[in-house]
Amino acid sequence: MTTVVTPRPSGLPDAPSARAGTPPAGPPPATRTRSRLGARRRRNALLWALLLAGPNVLLIVVFVYRPLLQSLYLSTLQWNLGSPSARFVGLGNYVEWFSAPTTGRVVTTTLVFTVATVGGAMVLGLGLALLLNRRLRGRGIARTVAFAPYVLSGFAVGILWLFMFDPRYGLVQELLGWVGLESPAWYTARPWPLVMVIVVYLWKNLGYVALIYLAGLQAVPQDLRDAAALDGASSARTLRSIVLPLLTPTTFFLLVTMMLASLQSFDIIKAMTQGGPLGSTTTLMYSIYEESFVGGRAGYASAVATVLFLVLLAVTAVQMRYVQRKVHYA
Amino acid sequence: MSAVMIDRRVPGRSARRRSPQVGGYLTMVFATVVLDLPLVWLLLASLKTPEELYQVPLQWLPGSPSLDNYAQAAGAIPLGRLLANSIGLTVVGAGLKVALGLACAYALVFLDFPFKKLVFGLVIATLMIPPQITIIPNYTLVASLGWLNTYQGILVPGLASAFGTFLFRQHFLTLPASILEAAELDGAGHWRKLWTFVVPMSTPTLAAVALVSVVTEWNDYLWPFLVVDHADRMTLPVGLTLLQNTDGMSNWGVLLAATVVVTLPILLVFLILQRRLVAGLTAGAVTG
Numbered sequence: 365m366t367t368v369v370t371p372r373p374s375g376l377p378d379a380p381s382a383r384a385g386t387p388p389a390g391p392p393p394a395t396r397t398r399s400r401l402g403a404r405r406r407r408n409a410l411l412w413a414l415l416l417a418g419p420n421v422l423l424i425v426v427f428v429y430r431p432l433l434q435s436l437y438l439s440t441l442q443w444n445l446g447s448p449s450a451r452f453v454g455l456g457n458y459v460e461w462f463s464a465p466t467t468g469r470v471v472t473t474t475l476v477f478t479v480a481t482v483g484g485a486m487v488l489g490l491g492l493a494l495l496l497n498r499r500l501r502g503r504g505i506a507r508t509v510a511f512a513p514y515v516l517s518g519f520a521v522g523i524l525w526l527f528m529f530d531p532r533y534g535l536v537q538e539l540l541g542w543v544g545l546e547s548p549a550w551y552t553a554r555p556w557p558l559v560m561v562i563v564v565y566l567w568k569n570l571g572y573v574a575l576i577y578l579a580g581l582q583a584v585p586q587d588l589r590d591a592a593a594l595d596g597a598s599s600a601r602t603l604r605s606i607v608l609p610l611l612t613p614t615t616f617f618l619l620v621t622m623m624l625a626s627l628q629s630f631d632i633i634k635a636m637t638q639g640g641p642l643g644s645t646t647t648l649m650y651s652i653y654e655e656s657f658v659g660g661r662a663g664y665a666s667a668v669a670t671v672l673f674l675v676l677l678a679v680t681a682v683q684m685r686y687v688q689r690k691v692h693y694a
Numbered sequence: 695m696s697a698v699m700i701d702r703r704v705p706g707r708s709a710r711r712r713s714p715q716v717g718g719y720l721t722m723v724f725a726t727v728v729l730d731l732p733l734v735w736l737l738l739a740s741l742k743t744p745e746e747l748y749q750v751p752l753q754w755l756p757g758s759p760s761l762d763n764y765a766q767a768a769g770a771i772p773l774g775r776l777l778a779n780s781i782g783l784t785v786v787g788a789g790l791k792v793a794l795g796l797a798c799a800y801a802l803v804f805l806d807f808p809f810k811k812l813v814f815g816l817v818i819a820t821l822m823i824p825p826q827i828t829i830i831p832n833y834t835l836v837a838s839l840g841w842l843n844t845y846q847g848i849l850v851p852g853l854a855s856a857f858g859t860f861l862f863r864q865h866f867l868t869l870p871a872s873i874l875e876a877a878e879l880d881g882a883g884h885w886r887k888l889w890t891f892v893v894p895m896s897t898p899t900l901a902a903v904a905l906v907s908v909v910t911e912w913n914d915y916l917w918p919f920l921v922v923d924h925a926d927r928m929t930l931p932v933g934l935t936l937l938q939n940t941d942g943m944s945n946w947g948v949l950l951a952a953t954v955v956v957t958l959p960i961l962l963v964f965l966i967l968q969r970r971l972v973a974g975l976t977a978g979a980v981t982g
Binding site for chain 1: 715718719721722725726729730731732733735736739747748749750751752794795797798800801802805806807808810813816817820822823824825826827828829830831832833834835837850851852853854855856859884909912913915916919920930931934935938946949950953956957960961963964965968971972975976
């Protein structure tokens with residue numbers, strides 16, 4: 365994000381309004397009037413700033429920064445949700461998380477889910493974008509259809525796909541039957557529940573990735589591609605040597621955005637598997653919800669939330685560094 | 695364009711050109727059908743009788759489309775009330791978010807006040823703080839205020855606008871300063887400048903922020919799910935959870951009918967206002 369605050373002139377100098385008054389002769393009183401008016405103007409601006417920016421800033425402080433700090437504090441407590449008493453345990457919750465038998469499984473699940481959803485969405489999304497970038501009639505409709513799932517409720521999408529995957533009456537088993545495949549036990553047999561959740565997540569986010577890539581593709585100068593074509597480069601070669609390198613900033617942006625979104629996904633998992641069976645679809649995010657609101661261990665859950673927060677922060681930090689380097693090159 | 699015209703004149707090439715075009719169409723149609731199928735299937739299934747739903751081999755079209763499933767869903771959960779809740783909370787929430795973002799961005803761009811950069815940093819940095827880490831403390835706060843199972847409990851903690859402030863600010867920085875200076879010369883105060891100059895010159899951004907807020911408010915799940923457990927205060931996605939828990943997966947038709955009620959309104963908003971909504975949802979990429 366490039367966030368440079370450009371200084372704006374705060375309007376015109378005070379001269380016209382000062383002239384409107386009845387200045388006595390001699391420069392010293394005039395300057396005094398001017399500075400008094402300046403002070404009034406500053407006070408006026410401050411009042412308006414309080415009125416206009418105040419509510420938003422207040423909400424941010426109360427509902428974002430306060431809980432952020434409180435969460436860090438809670439992570440050092442042994443404390444159950446709603447309980448009046450808490451015990452300070454220092455880094456005990458973190459030690460417990462790192463040595464818990466389920467942590468390895470949760471981390472692996474999170475990794476598999478993130479890599480599969482982000483990687484899958486990037487590859488399929490780029491493919492879709494390349495397709496939609498061609499001058500095909502009706503591509504507007506295809507674009508709309510591809511993007512539609514992105515605006516739908518994740519929970520509703522989860523329910524819908526749960527029915528699609530129904531092993532006896534679902535559409536997926538029917539379509540698999542057409543090509544002579546037997547439907548796996550999507551709901552119960554590992555790793556199929558995780559595969560199922562990944563497929564749904566891909567379906568929901570594919571259109572977003574495709575659209576961002578499409579915008580990137582349209583910024584690739586056509587004469588570069590024409591020149592490559594005239595030189596006899598195949599379209600695969602043009603893609604590899606010209607289009608993909610020029611898309612690097614888009615790819616990087618999507619990689620980071622999708623990773624952040626994927627690490628925080630909740631509603632699809634809640635609707636489809638509730639983290640099960642036997643914890644096989646419990647991601648880091650889902651385990652925070654389970655520990656705090658199902659198990660009631662809010663202190664411990666806050667420690668897990670801090671771990672997730674640090675992971676997200678690391679992803680963002682990498683992005684910021686990259687963006688800065690890019691600005692440097694430009 | 696010119697490359698295509700040259701191609702036409704070379705006979706050998708145009709044949710080779712046409713076949714990838716056919717392949718392109720086939721792929722596009724295939725992709726569209728595959729991506730579209732779940733939604734079509736959902737709508738069809740919600741109109742089927744239980745016998746038609748639980749039939750092997752599958753029956754594609756409902757014999758005689760009926761709204762029985764919808765009526766049953768409305769009997770199991772207060773569907774009308776949930777719809778009203780969702781619409782109300784979405785409209786009020788999105789409206790307030792737009793207002794907060796607009797006002798905050800105006801102050802950040804057109805006013806001079808101490809610690810302006812700090813305030814801007816504070817607002818923008820919240821874009822990087824995942825809501826998950828704030829959930830447990832916010833839940834405790836809302837509970838201690840007695841706001842569980844209330845509309846303000848659902849609404850207020852998520853109101854702060856960072857994304858909207860950011861987009862509005864980006865746009866305000868592009869507005870011609872001369873117009874605002876002229877307004878000031880005419881003696882217009884900040885209130886008038888905001889309403890008669892800045893707002894009318896910002897309609898695309900206003901639409902984008904409003905639409906993105908509508909979509910996120912409507913679909914918001916985890917927070918309202920935690921804060922509400924009375925059926926008459928629930929939003930539609932949370933009500934869907936209730937229905938899933940009570941009717942379970944034994945009664946697909948009813949559950950799917952409710953799913954249509956959750957998804958159809960936002961789908962219509964998307965279809966009607968597609969261009970602006972997409973512009974808003976993908977705005978991060980342009981600025982990022």
